Amino acid sequence: MSTSLALEGKTAVITGSGNGIGRAIANAMSDAGANVTVSDILEEDGQRTVKEITDRGGRAIFVAADVSQTEQASNLIETTVKTFGGIDILVNNAGVGGTSGRLHEVDPEAFDRVIGVNLRGTFLCTKFAIPHFLAKHDGRIVNIASTYGLIGAPQAAAYCASKGAIINLTRQLAVDYGHDQIRVNAICPGYIDTSLGRRKATLGDVEYAAAVARREKAAAMQPLGRQAQPIEVANVAVFLCSDGASFMTGSIVTVDGGCTTTFNYGEASN
Numbered sequence: 001m002s003t004s005l006a007l008e009g010k011t012a013v014i015t016g017s018g019n020g021i022g023r024a025i026a027n028a029m030s031d032a033g034a035n036v037t038v039s040d041i042l043e044e045d046g047q048r049t050v051k052e053i054t055d056r057g058g059r060a061i062f063v064a065a066d067v068s069q070t071e072q073a074s075n076l077i078e079t080t081v082k083t084f085g086g087i088d089i090l091v092n093n094a095g096v097g098g099t100s101g102r103l104h105e106v107d108p109e110a111f112d113r114v115i116g117v118n119l120r121g122t123f124l125c126t127k128f129a130i131p132h133f134l135a136k137h138d139g140r141i142v143n144i145a146s147t148y149g150l151i152g153a154p155q156a157a158a159y160c161a162s163k164g165a166i167i168n169l170t171r172q173l174a175v176d177y178g179h180d181q182i183r184v185n186a187i188c189p190g191y192i193d194t195s196l197g198r199r200k201a202t203l204g205d206v207e208y209a210a211a212v213a214r215r216e217k218a219a220a221m222q223p224l225g226r227q228a229q230p231i232e233v234a235n236v237a238v239f240l241c242s243d244g245a246s247f248m249t250g251s252i253v254t255v256d257g258g259c260t261t262t263f264n265y266g267e268a269s270n
C-alpha cells in the first residue's frame with residue numbers, strides 16, 4: 001500500500017496568506033500540486049504570494065476577504081469554486097493578536113475584534129466551505145490555532161480565548177463531519193519568525209531591537225532553542241491535507257519546538 005503527500009488536482013483556500021505562515025502554506029500547497037486561492041485583507045501582499053506561485057508555474061488567484069465579514073467569507077469560497085471548479089482544502093490561518101494588558105484593561109471592542117477575526121472568521125469560512133465538501137464526500141480543513149490556545153500566556157486574554165475555542169471547535173467539527181469524510185485538524189504553532197519584521201516600521205529602533213531580543217530569548221529557552229521559519233509549519237499543514245494523514249481528524253498538532261512539553265525552566269534545570 002502506498003501513501004501520497006501530493007495534492008495534485010486539489011484546490012486549497014488559505015486565509016491570511018499575504019504574509020507569514022499563510023504565505024508559506026500557500027506556496028507549499030502549490031508546490032505539492034494544488035490550485036491555491038490566496039486571500040487576505042492586504043491586496044498587495046496577497047498578490048505578491050500569487051506571483052511567487054505563478055512564477056514557479058503554479059495556479060493561484062487572489063480574493064480579498066476580511067474573514068470576520070459574512071459576505072466576504074462567502075464570496076471567498078464561491079469565487080474559488082467558480083474559478084477552479086471546486087474546493088478540497090480550507091486553511092483557516094488569518095489571525096490577529098491585538099490586545100495587551102490584563103483582562104480588566106482590555107477594551108470590549110478590541111476583544112470583539114480578536115474573537116471576530118480568529119474565531120468567527122474560522123466559523124464563517126468553514127460554514128461556507130462545508131456544503132461543497134458534503135457534496136463530494138471529501139474535505140480537509142486545517143485550523144491554525146496556537147500554543148496560546150493550550151496554555152495561559154501573559155496579557156493575551158482575547159487571543160488565548162480565541163485560540164482555545166478554535167482548538168475545541170476543531171474537535172467538535174471532527175465529530176459532526178467525520179462520517180462525511182471531512183477531516184478537521186488544528187496546528188498549534190509556537191514561536192514562528194513572522195510579523196515582527198513588519199513591525200519594524202511602526203516601532204522605533206530601540207523598541208524593535210528589544211522586541212526581537214525578548215522573542216529570541218523566550219524561544220532560546222524552549223527545547224529546540226530557536227524560533228521556526230514559516231515553512232516548518234507549512235510542511236505540517238500540507239501533510240495534514242494529504243492522503244498521508246487519511247486517518248487523522250480532530251488532532252491538535254503542536255509545531256512548537258517542544259515548548260508546551262515543559263516549563264520555562266530557565267537556568268534552573270535541576
Ligand SMILES: NC(=O)c1ccc[n+]([C@@H]2O[C@H](COP(=O)([O-])OP(=O)(O)OC[C@H]3O[C@@H](n4cnc5c(N)ncnc54)[C@H](O)[C@@H]3O)[C@@H](O)[C@H]2O)c1
Pocket residue numbers: 015016017018019020021022039040041042045065066067068093094095096117121144145146147188189190191192193194195
Ligand atoms: N507567528 C507566530 O509565532 C504564531 C504563533 C502561533 C500562532 N500563530 C497564528 O498563525 C496565524 C498566522 O500568523 P502569522 O504570524 O503568519 O501572522 P502575520 O501577521 O505575519 O500574517 C497574518 C496575515 O493575516 C492577515 N489578516 C489579518 N486580519 C485578517 C482578516 N480579518 N481577514 C483576512 N486576513 C487577515 C494579515 O493581513 C496578514 O497578512 C495566525 O492565526 C496566528 O495567530 C502565529
